[in-house]
Amino acid sequence: MMNIGVPGLILIVIIALIIFGPKKLPEIGRATGETLKEFKNSARELSKDEEEKK
Secondary structure, three states, X not given: OOOXXXXXXXXXXXXXXXHHOOOOHHHHHHHHHHXXXXXXXXXXXXXXXXXXXX
């Protein structure tokens, strides 16, 4: 993964605040978190299924 660093992360947050506004940002963050959680669970299940087949 790319090495963004703290200044880059701050810049991304500021741009997101400008584009989406402070009211919409928590909703976007929550949706992103839920999506990553589901992806992680699916990947874990797939690797578990592969281990069981062996």
